Amino acid sequence: MLNPVMKSGPVEPNMYRYDEFDVKFVSERVEQFAGQVARRLSGALTEDQFKPLRLMNGLYLQLHAYMLRIAVPYGTISSKQLRKLAHIARTYDKNFGHFTTRQNLQLNWIKLVDVPAILRELADVEMHCIQTSGNCIRNVTADQFAGATDEEIEDPRPLAEIIRQWSSLHPEFVFLARKFKIAVGAAPHDRAALQFHDMAVEIVRNAQGRVGYKVMAGGGMGRIPYIAHVMSEFVEREDILVYLEAVLRVYNQDSRRDNIHKQRIKILINAIGPEEMRRRVDREFQELKAMGTLQLPQDELDRITAYFAPPKFESGLSDTIPEAGADFANWVKTNISKHKAPGYAIATITLKTPGQVPGDATSEQMDVIADLMDAFSVGEVRVTHEQNLVLPHVRKKDLPVIFAKLKELDFAAPNAGLITDIIACPGLDYCDLANARSIPIAQNIARKFENLDRQHQIGELKIKISGCINACGHHHAGHIGILGVDKKGVEFYQLQLGGSSAEDASIGEIMGPGFTEHEIAGAVERVVNVYIAERKSGERFLDTYRRIGMDKFKAAAYETVAA
Amino acid sequence: MAQHLSGLQMLTSNRLKSGDVLYRKGAGWVLTLAEGEVYATQAAADAALAAANAELVRNEFVSPYLFEVREKDGGIVPVKEREIIRAAGPTVHPHTGKQAGQYQ
Amino acid sequence: MSKLLKSGAFAADPFTAAADDAALAEGPVLVSLARFQKEREGLLARNTALGVRLQSHENPESLGADVHHFALIALEFPKFRDGRAFSWARMLRTRLGYKGEIRAVGDFLYDQMNYQHRVGFDAWEVPDNFTVEQFARALTEMTDVYQPAADGKKTIRELRANR
Numbered sequence: 007m008l009n010p011v012m013k014s015g016p017v018e019p020n021m022y023r024y025d026e027f028d029v030k031f032v033s034e035r036v037e038q039f040a041g042q043v044a045r046r047l048s049g050a051l052t053e054d055q056f057k058p059l060r061l062m063n064g065l066y067l068q069l070h071a072y073m074l075r076i077a078v079p080y081g082t083i084s085s086k087q088l089r090k091l092a093h094i095a096r097t098y099d100k101n102f103g104h105f106t107t108r109q110n111l112q113l114n115w116i117k118l119v120d121v122p123a124i125l126r127e128l129a130d131v132e133m134h135c136i137q138t139s140g141n142c143i144r145n146v147t148a149d150q151f152a153g154a155t156d157e158e159i160e161d162p163r164p165l166a167e168i169i170r171q172w173s174s175l176h177p178e179f180v181f182l183a184r185k186f187k188i189a190v191g192a193a194p195h196d197r198a199a200l201q202f203h204d205m206a207v208e209i210v211r212n213a214q215g216r217v218g219y220k221v222m223a224g225g226g227m228g229r230i231p232y233i234a235h236v237m238s239e240f241v242e243r244e245d246i247l248v249y250l251e252a253v254l255r256v257y258n259q260d261s262r263r264d265n266i267h268k269q270r271i272k273i274l275i276n277a278i279g280p281e282e283m284r285r286r287v288d289r290e291f292q293e294l295k296a297m298g299t300l301q302l303p304q305d306e307l308d309r310i311t312a313y314f315a316p317p318k319f320e321s322g323l324s325d326t327i328p329e330a331g332a333d334f335a336n337w338v339k340t341n342i343s344k345h346k347a348p349g350y351a352i353a354t355i356t357l358k359t360p361g362q363v364p365g366d367a368t369s370e371q372m373d374v375i376a377d378l379m380d381a382f383s384v385g386e387v388r389v390t391h392e393q394n395l396v397l398p399h400v401r402k403k404d405l406p407v408i409f410a411k412l413k414e415l416d417f418a419a420p421n422a423g424l425i426t427d428i429i430a431c432p433g434l435d436y437c438d439l440a441n442a443r444s445i446p447i448a449q450n451i452a453r454k455f456e457n458l459d460r461q462h463q464i465g466e467l468k469i470k471i472s473g474c475i476n477a478c479g480h481h482h483a484g485h486i487g488i489l490g491v492d493k494k495g496v497e498f499y500q501l502q503l504g505g506s507s508a509e510d511a512s513i514g515e516i517m518g519p520g521f522t523e524h525e526i527a528g529a530v531e532r533v534v535n536v537y538i539a540e541r542k543s544g545e546r547f548l549d550t551y552r553r554i555g556m557d558k559f560k561a562a563a564y565e566t567v568a569a
Numbered sequence: 570m571a572q573h574l575s576g577l578q579m580l581t582s583n584r585l586k587s588g589d590v591l592y593r594k595g596a597g598w599v600l601t602l603a604e605g606e607v608y609a610t611q612a613a614a615d616a617a618l619a620a621a622n623a624e625l626v627r628n629e630f631v632s633p634y635l636f637e638v639r640e641k642d643g644g645i646v647p648v649k650e651r652e653i654i655r656a657a658g659p660t661v662h663p664h665t666g667k668q669a670g671q672y673q
Numbered sequence: 674m675s676k677l678l679k680s681g682a683f684a685a686d687p688f689t690a691a692a693d694d695a696a697l698a699e700g701p702v703l704v705s706l707a708r709f710q711k712e713r714e715g716l717l718a719r720n721t722a723l724g725v726r727l728q729s730h731e732n733p734e735s736l737g738a739d740v741h742h743f744a745l746i747a748l749e750f751p752k753f754r755d756g757r758a759f760s761w762a763r764m765l766r767t768r769l770g771y772k773g774e775i776r777a778v779g780d781f782l783y784d785q786m787n788y789q790h791r792v793g794f795d796a797w798e799v800p801d802n803f804t805v806e807q808f809a810r811a812l813t814e815m816t817d818v819y820q821p822a823a824d825g826k827k828t829i830r831e832l833r834a835n836r
Contacts, residue, residue, distance in 0.1 A: 027817055027829045038814045042784065047585070049628040051782075058754060059784055067631070069655050070666055071588035071673050100665050115665070117587040117673055141754065171819045171829070177788035178763050178822065181756025258760045259732065293768055299821040306830060363661055434651060435659035442650075445661045495649040 016376075017385030019084050022167045022313045024132045031174070032129045035136055039063045040122035047119075062142055062180065064135030065121060068438045072116040075138040076128060080148035080166040080190070081109035081389040085376040088387065090131040092372035098124055103372070105357065105365045107429060107480055108187065109147050109389040110138055114436055136174060141182045143173035143254070148190045149197045150388040153314060154398040156346035158192040159209050159217060164311040165246070166190045168302065169207075172247050179254050183261035183269035186254070187226075199391055199507035201225045201234045202483055204271045205253055212240050219246050223253055223283070224275035227477035231513045232272040235280035237287055243307060245291075248300045252290035256283065316347075317384040317399055323349025330406035336458060337409055337420035351402050353383075355395040355412060356427055359419040360452035363445050364430045365393030371415050382408050391480075392429055392468075394422065425467040425534070426452040429480055433473030433490060434497070440473035442490025442497035443523070447471055450527045455534075464534060467547045470505070483507035485548045486530060487514040499526040501533070503559055504551045512552075517560050525566075532562040577645070578614040579605050580621060581655070582633040589673035590655055591630055593617055598630060600672050602656040607638060607645055678808055679774070679796040688724045688745055703747060706731050709739075717742055726778065729757045733765050740769050748794070750779035759792050766793035766823040786811040793823040 024032070039059075046056040064075040076091065083091075091111055095103045098120050099113040106112055116124070128134055138145055146166045153161040169188060173179070179186070189198045192209035200206035200222065208220040219241045225234030241249045257271045260278075275283045294300060325348050327338055343352040355375070357365050367375070375395065379387050382404045383397035390396055400408060412418040421427045428451060431437065433444030448471055455461060470484030474491075481487035487502035498520030505514030521529045534547070536559050541550045551559070579602065580593035591598035592605030599605055608614035614635050621633035637648040647653045658666020665671060677686040689698040693708045702716075703724035709716055716723055717739070724745030727733060733740060740746075746765060748758040758777070765771040776796035777789050786797065790812055797808075817829050827835075 025833065027832060031815070031817060031819075031829070034815050041814075047628060049626060053585075053625070053631045055753070055782055059782075067583055067588055069651070070590060070658060100662075100671075115673070119586045141756075174819050175788075175815065176820050177791035177818075178759045179756075180788055181754055181759065181785070183756075255760055255763075259757060259764075263729070263755050263757070297767065434654055435661050440651075443654075443660060449661070492650075497650055 015380060016086050016089075017380045018086075019082075019384050019386035020313065020315050020317060021082050021084060021163075021386065022079070022310070028132070029129075032132075032134045032136070035063075035134065035175075036122060036125040036129055039125060043118060043122060058140055058181075060118075061140035062137055063121070063125070064138035065116070065118070066139060066438070068114065068436055069434070069440075070436065071114065072118055072121075073436070074113045074116045074121065074124065074135060075106070076111045076113070076133060076135050077138045077145050078109050078111060078133075078389050079170050080146055080152070080163050081150050081391075082152075082163060083387055083389065084131075085379040085385045085387075087131045087133055088372050088376045088379065090127060090133065092369040092376070094124055094127060095372070096369040101370075102366055102368045104363075104432065105367070105389050105393050105395070107391050107393065107431070107478060108145055109150075109391055110145055111389070112432070114432070137180075139185075140180075141184050141186075142180045143176065143182075143186045143188060146170050146173070146188045146190060147198055147203075147391060149193055150390040150396045151197060151343065151352055151398065152192070152388075153316060154345050154350075154352050155193060156344060157194060159211060160192055161311070161314050162190040162192040162198075162207075162209055163314050164307065165207065165209065165219075167310055167313070168247070168307070169250065172250070176254075179258060182254075182258055183263055184266070184271075186257070186271065188250075194509060196507070196509040196511075197390070199480070199483065199511075201509075201511035202227055202231070202480070202507055203234060205250065206234060207246070207250075210240065218242050219249075221246075221249055221253070224272045224280070225511075226270050226272040227480055227482050228270065228272075229267055229475045229477075230272070231477070231482035232276060233511050233513065234272075235275055235283070237280075237284055244301050244303065245295060247302050248294045249287075249291055251300060252287045252294055255290050256286045260286070319347040319350060319399075320401065321348075323401055324403060325349050327351070327402045328406055330409065333413075333418075333420070334406055334409050337418060338405065339462075340420050340424060341422045342405065345399065347399075349402055351400055351405060353397040353400050353405065353408060354390075354422040355387075355397065355417050356419050356422050357394055357417060358421060358427045358452065359416050360421075360426050360456040361449055362416070362452075364428055364448050367417075371417065374411065374415055375417075378408060378411055392427065394427070420458065421461060423466050423468070424461045425455045425464050425469060426461060428452055428469045428471060429484070430471040431473050431479035433471075433479075437473060437478075439476055440490065441475075441492035442473050442499065444471040444473040444479055444488075444490055447488060447490070447499060447523065447526055451530055454527050454531060463538065465546055467534070467537075468506075469530070480507060481505070482513050483511070484514055485546075485551070486533065488526065488530075491520055493520065497523050499523065501526075501529060501563060503533070503556060504548065506548060510548075515556055517556065517563060521563075528566060529563040532565060533559045536562045576648075577638045577640070578608045578611075578635045579638050579645075579647075580608070580614070580617045580633055580635055581605075581652075582621065582630040584673070585629055585631050587673035590667070592656075593621060593633070596620070601667060602638075602645070602647070608635075674801045675798045676801055676803070677776075677796060678799050678803070678805070679776075681808060682805060687722065690726070701744065703745060706735065709736075713739070724774075727758075727761065729755045733761050733769060733771075740765070740771055741773075743771075743773055745774045745776060745796075746771065747776040747778045747798075750777065750781045753780045753782050753785060759788060762789065762793040763823050783807060783811055787814065791818070791822040791824045791826065 222234035430448035472479035502514030722744035
């Protein structure tokens with residue numbers, strides 16, 4: 007039984023709040039889906055017809071049951087919303103949820119007939135599952151440190167919210183060739199994996215000091231990974247929706263529809279070349295701009311931005327983090343990031359205690375985190391694309407108490423960015439598409455490297471594991487990436503080295519034949535040992551790999567296997 | 570649409586309303602693999618799949634397909650890891666799913 | 674069998690579809706793009722309404738200036754998941770300024786009709802058992818919209834400003 011946290015009452019964070027139009031929109035969408043479910047059950051809709059409709063309401067049919075993916079727009083969630091998610095997991099599922107690599111929450115044991123009721127409950131707290139799957143524009147993701155970091159040009163979330171609204175049930179783009187993922191960033195450190203998105207917007211300043219938007223397109227993970235190309239170095243603020251619409255229109259018109267594996271925008275841009283893509287986009291852009299219906303006026307941008315105003319920060323706080331023991335000090339080393347306001351910090355809650363299922367939280371844990379949010383983080387938490395949570399605005403003096411509460415939750419692993427902070431998709435334990443399990447591999451590797459001194463000796467090392475080529479675990483962007491494959495019904499694991507989803511984006515290089523589930527952790531260990539032996543001062547694993555290449559790592563990895 | 574696999578086979582689907590995994594037995598469905606029917610010939614397997622496909626209009630279950638099984642220790646087990654997990658439940662949450670007696 | 678739904682009501686279809694190698698019936702005919710490109714002069718010389726049926730990969734821009742000669746442009750959905758025609762319809766109404774009938778034909782769902790209506794379709798080839806009540810309901814399931822399309826409908830942003 008977890009000790010209750012000191013109660014302070016629910017706190018309303020500064021984030022987008024529905025007005026009567028948003029409320030009606032979500033409510034009508036729920037009833038629309040309820041109608042579709044009824045038509046499916048009666049047979050008026052076949053499964054083939056119903057499938058895209060239910061996907062566009064976040065509902066998959068997975069290995070054991072239906073899975074529901076709930077949207078967490080740009081990863082921002084309030085304590086009230088988190089409590090509702092806990093309640094839904096408790097009432098309609100098996101008491102836990104999974105935070106995903108697109109900042110959403112997934113529930114794994116849902117019944118189709120319960121979904122309308124679940125959606126109505128979500129609507130009560132301004133949440134939905136609209137377009138979290140399907141061949142349409144998906145959840146818009148953003149930097150989890152938005153609004154808190156001192157290194158951003160401005161908070162990317164107002165733009166993300168504007169894009170979210172523009173893309174919701176966009177009549178021209180709900181039957182695209184494939185899914186379309188958009189991310190927004192505003193800082194030199196890219197925490198949102200912009201270059202691996204179908205389209206990304208980076209908030210930038212031009213030579214005249216004016217703020218505008220750099221737009222990239224054609225990135226993606228999946229079967230064939232690509233890094234995005236720049237479509238425009240600078241789009242004026244007022245033109246941004248026009249530009250995004252132009253990209254989507256070219257994609258919708260010109261993408262292939264004959265081979266499901268060749269229908270993402272990355273394939274189109276690779277086929278016609280970025281130059282030709284820019285030309286086609288520009289043509290649409292000029293025409294759309296001339297029509298004048300999609301301009302984004304400054305007052306609208308200001309209006310949305312006001313929702314995300316920073317909380318009232320206290321002044322006169324100590325800017326020193328208190329002493330509170332060795333465990334706490336270890337946690338501070340990795341899990342605390344610099345906040346723009348003096349006396350404040352950004353705290354990362356890694357859902358990666360070695361042995362845990364990465365990214366999972368029970369209803370009970372969610373409720374306690376909601377209490378923490380109210381007491382210490384102005385009612386707000388962020389979901390990261392690395393399957394962790396972030397308390398964006400905490401007072402440094404509160405960090406010891408927060409840490410103590412996280413320890414009770416078993417969410418106090420001091421490992422953000424270290425080797426045990428592993429991304430793993432649900433894999434063959436849950437997913438209908440998977441070829442191999444990924445969660446047990448993550449658990450084994452994390453336990454193998456559990457020793458904290460060893461973790462610090464290794465330093466920053468991002469391991470990412472996918473259970474199939476769809477790459478939901480982002481293995482192409484792992485410093486060490488692991489891909490589960492099926493070889494004659496047996497699970498094998500391929501290693502890739504040197505990927506990165508940050509501003510230094512790169513795609514990992516495949517090492518060679520796969521390892522068995524018993525061999526893979528050992529192979530990873532031998533690879534890490536090569537890094538320790540070969541590294542120069544200050545080099546991360548990624549840097550050493552980039553300097554010396556694959557050969558020594560490969561030789562070591564296959565050493566014991568060959569013997 | 571016929572599937573051609575070798576050896577013993579079984580037929581599975583998902584219950585439409587709940588998503589629960591089902592196994593064909595006779596002209597109906599059961600909740601556990603152990604109770605399900607094993608087809609020893611390709612003809613029997615094909616007939617079962619054809620019958621199930623014809624019944625899709627009942628809107629009770631979806632996506633029926635055949636998969637291979639083999640005999641092991643006096644029982645029947647799937648050949649592929651995927652079907653083993655599908656029959657039992659997630660290996661990382663042994664307290665959930667059919668392995669824990671939970672049915673949707 | 675199917676029937677024509679036009680501007681919210683059932684209507685007799687004045688057009689006869691002509692296969693590529695069939696003789697043309699009297700009166701308005703609906704031909705493929707390939708046939709139009711092959712027999713352009715002859716088709717345009719006929720003193721009746723002309724229609725063209727575009728497949729989902731056929732860009733209406735290939736009609737060039739001739740687009741305004743067509744009383745009817747039928748856009749095909751070979752499979753309801755193929756959403757290219759949403760862009761073609763929008764292009765016809767906006768870039769090309771097409772004012773004639775844009776008809777949805779082929780495999781599409783009730784659930785797509787509202788989107789089709791928004792991007793400029795004004796006619797649908799529907800199954801015999803389809804009712805006008807269903808069509809009316811399809812268009813009203815979602816009261817408001819967030820983004821402009823080709824229907825001139827006020828967006829939520831405009832409604833907010835006019836409060």
